[in-house]
Amino acid sequence: MTTVVGSRGARAPSVVSAPAASMPRLTVGVEEEFLLIDPETGRVVPGADAVRARVRGPVASRLVPELTRFQVESNTEVHTELSRLGDDLLELRTAAATAAGAAGLGLVACGTALSGNGGVPPLSRSPRYHEIAREFRAVIRGQGVCGCHVHIGMEDHEEAVQVSNHARPWLPVLLALTVNSPIADALDTGYASWRTMLIGRWPSAEPPPFFHSFAHYESLVTGLRASGAILDRGMVYWLVRISDHVPTLEFRAADVCATVQETVLLAALVRALAATALLDVRAGLAAPPIDQTLLRAAYWRAARDGMAGHGLDLITGSRVPAWRLVRALLDRIRPSLVASGDLRTVTAALDAIRRGGSGAARQRAVYLRRRHLPDVARLLIEQTVAVPGHRAL
Template sequence: MTDIGATLGAEEEFHLVDPDTFALTPSPGLVGAALRHELGEQVHPEITTTQLETATGVCRTLAELRAELQATRAQARTAAADAGVTLLPASTHPSAGWREQVITPGPRYVAMVERWAGLAQRQDICGCHVHVGVPDLDTAVAVLDRVRPYLPVLLAMTGSSPFHDGADTGYESYRTLWWGRWPHTGMPEAIGTADRYQEVVDGLVTAGVIGDASHLYWDVRPSSHLPTLEFRLADLCTDLDDAVLHAALVRSLVRVLAARAQRDEPVPPVRAELLRAARWRAARDGIGGRLFDPVAGVLVDARTAVEGLVAELADDLADRGEEDEVRRLVRQLFGRGTSAARQRAVWQRTGDLREVAAAIVREGSTHG
């Protein structure tokens, strides 16, 4: 068990905007440089030329992760500035839409459009992915099966996409709904074993839904190329503190749930329909209302749900010296709200989506 959760890392996706108008701005030169690996090992292209991705190195502590996130964001911001653009750290741009995007001319992205057509061409969203080290696929699947009921609470804490295509969607994470149009997003039923996982992957490949396991877009998936379990459900966190909090909770969950699997504790029963309902409710209301518990089948105050999650993980967090930091970050999050709530407050105050975009850029530069 000592290897489980010993390491973690994060990938973050950013929109590229004009530094003066904050309009979504293609940067083919910048993305081309990323395709040619000219921006270093930690800055990568994404599916469109209005996006850029960063990846931390392998970290062992939350302090290391924070430092890596700061460094990779700074590296990407510098590269963007040299190309005449800047980063907008939110999952959706407040006013722009997919029609203003151009697909990145790399083989992987061209193949994505060939396979998924309009779904790939309309991929105008960004996310945050956290990798947690696991020793083998059996452990990854055991945690995957047990983590499903916890995902709505994690999602509710990260919303940064209240606007889409110039409209207030009424959601904190509209990205979740937009992403949900794909045939292989959300979460699968409990899988059981590594062999059964491979059978599912093989079936999806045969169906033509995916080319290989690297194209599984579940909220949580075993990485196809790293010894990790990858959590893909979160919106991109505008404030770096929220990203650190998300990563801390995710890693602790992996450690706790892996230990339960080792003790042969049963997988919590949860209907797929109720899990989808809980995911929808979290995407809509974030931490500003009540969340749906898909196991108990009841609505729970969001603060109570988050505090319950932290309490469940408290012993694990305390054993590793992370509990105080996590509780501080939770208090901060509830004190100022999610990025989505802060964006909507700017919109309600100004009625100007350009001001919303400017506020996102400023916050990301100050707290990222």
């Protein structure tokens, strides 16, 4: 038995020494959002309809519109094996990138637009998106941002909200590992994840509250709708939420990952975290009651520094190197990673980030050489369809 992050001066017990046979075997699926750009300038181009029209075969139905006309979203199948998830992700990225190339565009996995998204973006045709723009006014400016959402199969809503409670302290670590949006409007923002700052304008876009029950979860959603802070359940932008259309718990903390390898890493960490939390829930162990203000502060720090700086230790309240928090997360979920056979995959991907830097660090390094956006655009286009294990991060 070990401990997990708790309130200052207290630690919550966790059954992380449980035998592998008792670890829940959870399914995983991923949604990724991408930008379409002019490869010569890095500027976003509203070509989503033309790109999607060029996609053929079974994957066509799994490449769908997003908020703006310069974005496309991919949806994987449901998987139990990370290798199959990785193949699925690469197939979807390749199909979208090939279609984009045929339209004279580049597909990039990047959290924010390098250029061309400073104002109200060109919205997709969906009446819902236009209603959102009318209701939320200037919040819509610059909102063509791209995240990666990991869905973990979980049908019991009572268990799901308790898993969310257990996962809350680790959301900043998941963000720090996946930061991929340092540049926006042709400027280095000084943040590793500027997407986090932009999406944080929405009333519900924050770490999830501590839920006492599923009824409590539902009461908060009802209150958000009554206030007009959300127009429908799809606008519950908590960083962990119960999906409204599939039987999953959805983790939404991450920027879209620069590479397939990093997306698979995120999926592995999220699934192991959810499995570890679910084991604790079923053992009757309470989640640590992390204060929402401190959790928001830790998430902000992760968005600012990523892996290149510090994070907030939610036990001591002090700043510590970001990699120390990653090690703590690995200690927490290691039994689940061993049970699923994912530990080697996770270790290799973390080593690659340690050697080559996060997605944000790689973008910034290329940008600072000449402060030339097309250099960054080329990097992003190449990374988006890099073959895991064959191309350097």
